[in-house]
Amino acid sequence: MxxxxxxxxxxxxxxxxxxxxxxxxxxxxxxxxxxxxxxxxxxxxxxxxxxxxxxxxxxxxxxxxxxxxxxxxxxxxxxxxxxxxxxxxxxxxxxxxxxxxxxxxxxxxxxxxxxxxxxxxxxxxxxxxxxxxxxxxxxxxxxxxxxxxxxxxxxxxxxxxxxxxxxxxxxxAELTALETALGDPERPLVAVVGGAKISTKLDLLGNLVEKVDHLVIGGGMANTFLAAQDIDVGKSLAEHDMADTAREVLDKADEKGCKIVLPSDVVVAREFAAGAEHQVVAADACPPDAMILDAGPETVERITDIFERAKTLIWNGPLGAFEIEPFGAATNAAAKKAAQLSAEGKLISVAGGGDTVAALNKADAAKDFTYISTAGGAFLEWMEGKDLPGVIALSD
The missing domain is CATH 3.40.50.1260 (Phosphoglycerate kinase, N-terminal domain)
Structure with a gap:
């Protein structure tokens, strides 16, 4: 365009x-x-x-x-x-x-x-x-x-x-950054998508699995994908009624050659509160009375290894309940790695969305990302592959 x-x-x-x-x-x-x-x-x-x-x-x-x-x-x-x-x-x-x-x-x-x-x-x-x-x-x-x-x-x-x-x-700057990230990106191309609900990001996931090489899914959304594979997620935030949809996304990703990355280990707690007693368990070993609140260290290591081999990264949404310590550890660690690689010129990183910017700022990583979008809905719709009226109107 x-x-x-x-x-x-x-x-x-x-x-x-x-x-x-x-x-x-x-x-x-x-x-x-x-x-x-x-x-x-x-x-x-x-x-x-x-x-x-x-x-x-x-x-x-x-x-x-x-x-x-x-x-x-x-x-x-x-x-x-x-x-x-x-x-x-x-x-x-x-x-x-x-x-x-x-x-x-x-x-x-x-x-x-x-x-x-x-x-x-x-x-x-x-x-x-x-x-x-x-x-x-x-x-x-x-x-x-x-x-x-x-x-x-x-x-x-x-x-x-x-x-x-x-x-x-x-x-x-926004259009140039987004075109670099999704239009004609250097590969491998990785996307991180987090947040609470898969239902709010269906169009986004559907578009990304057709375009990215790795799709990292975090937050409550990851719990839904785990549950869709008959993994007990205890009392975790999850949309169990979206199981069929999650499986469709997994099937589509497999068809398109996109590797979806879900947590292999998780941080669980019995209460959602700052400083709550917590433990790291395998993703399929969440106690029935506990909830998954963050990705575990093994998962973070897998994610950062993917970042090491990537050329372009798009980020929208946190990997866990980053607002409350200690459940921001995965987001912080992954964000710091992406920022480091970006600062070294090894990775083009583009991020956007309110929670995303807040999470990256909290990790003190935003300043080293290649581009941080201040747009909310427009950034998300661009990632979903939708035409934006204000952009179309400017086209030659």
């Missing part, structure tokens, strides 16, 4: 409508995590350096087409100004008089933030007239919100058809 970048556009003197994701957490009127703001800075700065005037389009929360004061993007403006190190102008609407007046007053060097696009129902319904009202404000459209690209909304899809369009730096 081909798409244009900022380097392909003439931005000098142009108003660049720039779709960003700054849907950041806020408490007591203060932004508590500015990661998403930091990730859009290269795009804003490159537009400014090229002589363009970035006008930021974004959503905040789910106001459902209503003007909800506590969901105003004005709350994000101070954090955006602090990150940029310069003032940011603000318009109290994203279309109409306030927006037109603010855009008309722009000079080179200015950055303008428009009010929450979701204050208008036409945003989420991908309404053509609403998109046209947005398009009337600018000369160029730049989408830098990969995390919203799986939604066919006016500011992510329809607008791209109305103006010369390109990907911003964050979007460009």
């Amino acid at each position: 081909a798409w244009k970048t900022l380097d392909d556009m003439d931005l000098d003197g142009k108003v660049v409508l720039t779709r960003v994701d700054i849907n950041v957490p806020v408490e007591n009127g203060q932004v508590t995590d500015d990661t998403r703001i930091q990730r859009i800075l290269p795009t804003i700065r490159d537009i400014l350096e090229a002589g363009g005037m970035p006008v930021l389009l974004a959503h905040f929360g789910r106001p459902k087409g209503q003007r909800v004061p506590e969901m105003s993007l004005s709350v994000v403006r101070p954090a955006l100004e602090a990150a940029l190190g310069s003032p940011v102008k603000f318009a109290e609407d994203c279309i109409g008089g306030p927006a037109k007046k603010a855009v008309a007053g722009l000079e080179k060097g200015d950055v303008l933030l428009l009010e929450n696009t979701r204050f208008h129902e036409g945003e989420t319904t991908n309404d053509g007239s609403f998109a046209a009202s947005l398009a009337a404000l600018g000369n160029v459209y730049c989408n830098d919100a990969f995390s919203a690209a799986h939604r066919a909304h006016a500011s992510t899809e329809a607008l791209a058809h109305l103006l010369p369009a390109c990907a911003g730096r964050l979007m460009q």
